[in-house]
Amino acid sequence: MTQLSMILYSTRPRQWVKNTFLFAALIFDKKLFVIPYLTKTLYGFILLTIISGAVYVTNDLLDLEQDKLHPTKRLRPLPSGGLKRNTAITTAILLPLIALPLSFLLNHWFGAILLIYWIQNILYSRWLKHIVILDVLLISLGFALRVAAGATLIDVEQAPIGSPWIYMCVGFGALLVVLGKRRSELELLSEASGKHRAVLASYNQEFIDLLIYSVSTCTILSYSFYTFNSTYHQPQNHSMMLTIPLVVYGIFRYLFLVHVKGAGGTPEQLVFKDRPLLCSIIVWIVAATVLRYNFW
Numbered sequence: 001m002t003q004l005s006m007i008l009y010s011t012r013p014r015q016w017v018k019n020t021f022l023f024a025a026l027i028f029d030k031k032l033f034v035i036p037y038l039t040k041t042l043y044g045f046i047l048l049t050i051i052s053g054a055v056y057v058t059n060d061l062l063d064l065e066q067d068k069l070h071p072t073k074r075l076r077p078l079p080s081g082g083l084k085r086n087t088a089i090t091t092a093i094l095l096p097l098i099a100l101p102l103s104f105l106l107n108h109w110f111g112a113i114l115l116i117y118w119i120q121n122i123l124y125s126r127w128l129k130h131i132v133i134l135d136v137l138l139i140s141l142g143f144a145l146r147v148a149a150g151a152t153l154i155d156v157e158q159a160p161i162g163s164p165w166i167y168m169c170v171g172f173g174a175l176l177v178v179l180g181k182r183r184s185e186l187e188l189l190s191e192a193s194g195k196h197r198a199v200l201a202s203y204n205q206e207f208i209d210l211l212i213y214s215v216s217t218c219t220i221l222s223y224s225f226y227t228f229n230s231t232y233h234q235p236q237n238h239s240m241m242l243t244i245p246l247v248v249y250g251i252f253r254y255l256f257l258v259h260v261k262g263a264g265g266t267p268e269q270l271v272f273k274d275r276p277l278l279c280s281i282i283v284w285i286v287a288a289t290v291l292r293y294n295f296w
Helices: 003-010 013-028 035-062 085-106 108-126 134-151 164-196 198-202 205-228 239-259 267-273 275-292
Strands: none
Touching: 003 035, 003 085, 013 035, 013 134, 013 164, 013 267, 013 275, 035 085, 035 108, 035 134, 085 108, 108 134, 134 164, 164 198, 164 205, 164 239, 164 267, 205 239, 239 275, 267 275
């Protein structure tokens, strides 16, 4: 593989699916088919992907020695030696220098959120990920920032960044996935977990399971309250409540995969590998879109 392909691989294309949360405001504010807003959001998605790619490369640089001890991460371009360290450093610096100015040109609030997202992740990669509980909360915050960034691009009505319940739901949902991943890492690495990720030494399976149960409940409740809230363009007949069972099933299916099947280490792949989970997501997207846009 060439150095260019190694750089692309290091930006973790499989993780780009996380950036689709940028489209949440576009879809749920009923502006998906408004071309100017759709175009701006697509540009924003590209810029966010560039920034997140820079974050992943930076993280690989800072975690180089720990990743060499991981059974799968040691195969990444940087720890395996396929990508030169100086090339990775140049990439981690150059990508933000390109994306951040363009982000401010697209929308100054969008640029500000991307700057916060980038700084937060740099601090996370360097220090904050070693602080128990705060490490998972900051990852969850990153998803909320993605939603907020998308809201700045579409002139959300009635509130600067949309319904507060959507942020609660996204934040708790992301937290649930992160905790599932932490649980999987504890099981996979066992005694060596603290050597790969120091903060894992502060966790145990019982504590993570307790957090997972709490966060699962909060996710379902926050989504339910979101569907009840007609202030932010929800259908006045509360028909969005019909999608609650789909969300409940998706969460329960994920918990089944984590606790029974021992999956959860790569949630971005799990979504596409597990057909029932993928089907529940697709059906939810279709149902929510039909109800939201009154396609009947």
